[in-house]
Amino acid sequence: MKLWNGAGRRIYMQEVGTRDGLQAESAFVATEEKIALVDALSRAGVAKIEVTAFVSPRVIPALSDADAVLRGIERRPGVVYSALVPNVRGAERAIEARADELNLVMSASETHNLANLRMTRSQSFDALSAVAHIARDTGVAINVSLSCAFGCPMEGNVAESTVMEWCDAFIGTIGARGVTLCDTTGMAYPTQVAALASAFRTRWPDTELTLHFHNTRGMGLANVLAGIDAGAHRFDASLGGIGGCPYAPGATGNVCSEEIVHALELMGYDTGVNLGGLIDAAKRLPALIGHDIPSQIVKAGRRLDLHRPPADFGAIRERAHGRPLPAAPQV
Numbered sequence: 001m002k003l004w005n006g007a008g009r010r011i012y013m014q015e016v017g018t019r020d021g022l023q024a025e026s027a028f029v030a031t032e033e034k035i036a037l038v039d040a041l042s043r044a045g046v047a048k049i050e051v052t053a054f055v056s057p058r059v060i061p062a063l064s065d066a067d068a069v070l071r072g073i074e075r076r077p078g079v080v081y082s083a084l085v086p087n088v089r090g091a092e093r094a095i096e097a098r099a100d101e102l103n104l105v106m107s108a109s110e111t112h113n114l115a116n117l118r119m120t121r122s123q124s125f126d127a128l129s130a131v132a133h134i135a136r137d138t139g140v141a142i143n144v145s146l147s148c149a150f151g152c153p154m155e156g157n158v159a160e161s162t163v164m165e166w167c168d169a170f171i172g173t174i175g176a177r178g179v180t181l182c183d184t185t186g187m188a189y190p191t192q193v194a195a196l197a198s199a200f201r202t203r204w205p206d207t208e209l210t211l212h213f214h215n216t217r218g219m220g221l222a223n224v225l226a227g228i229d230a231g232a233h234r235f236d237a238s239l240g241g242i243g244g245c246p247y248a249p250g251a252t253g254n255v256c257s258e259e260i261v262h263a264l265e266l267m268g269y270d271t272g273v274n275l276g277g278l279i280d281a282a283k284r285l286p287a288l289i290g291h292d293i294p295s296q297i298v299k300a301g302r303r304l305d306l307h308r309p310p311a312d313f314g315a316i317r318e319r320a321h322g323r324p325l326p327a328a329p330q331v
Contacts, residue, residue, distance in 0.1 A: 010270050013257065020244075046257075086127075092134065108162055129174055142178075180210040181200070194230040212254070236254065
């Protein structure tokens, strides 16, 4: 891989913490707090926010207030407000609540799809086709997220040809405007990411490609950089690094929004995000979810968030130089 120099290249950060992050939490975050988080993310300048999911409250009680949250947020020009929907009823609810985009999900792995969605991939595809039909009639955009595109925790490797075949079905049959290739349990590695992203961009240059990584094995940032190298410029990330798939053994948090933005900005990329605003939003999370968050930027600060020298630094310096230093001038 080359040494990256962003040189102002635009990278679009897409926030999934308020859906993918909060759905994995046992604590219920109050509706008004969810709305405040989304509004803070909007003000920070993220390109897209997956606000919530219109799923059964029995399955994911943490998102049982999806309608109220999506209706209650402040809409900022240029920000896409997306919602995950599993079926026709979910799509109808999301459209009524004014979602800009419906995010449909299935897995590239048959085993994971059965474990996660209780359907075969063919059954899922038929169900998603019905949802897409409703979306087309209303003009709402469709994105399809393909889980386990970089490997399945139960099957192992997933062939690139399998991923491409399902992408072709989503784009050619369902009419998806965008496809998200998801590293659901953190199995992706950089050369694999570069190959898959490059193959997708070559075949569908006009389709919106998003890469969605987890940091399960510590390769999240490396995979983002590999994706950029291969021509990708849209990335999902989660505020504070929270999240994970509740149906995927060993899964951990998504790549952390503020960590990715911090790294990319240091390399000269234009994320369009106010990093300070993002960090302030992440700092709210521990009180809301009841535990610490993975974010190293929240813990350690940005690279140039400097610290005062020790209280006895003057004496240390004098001893090191072997003579007293002149008194500081009075002002």
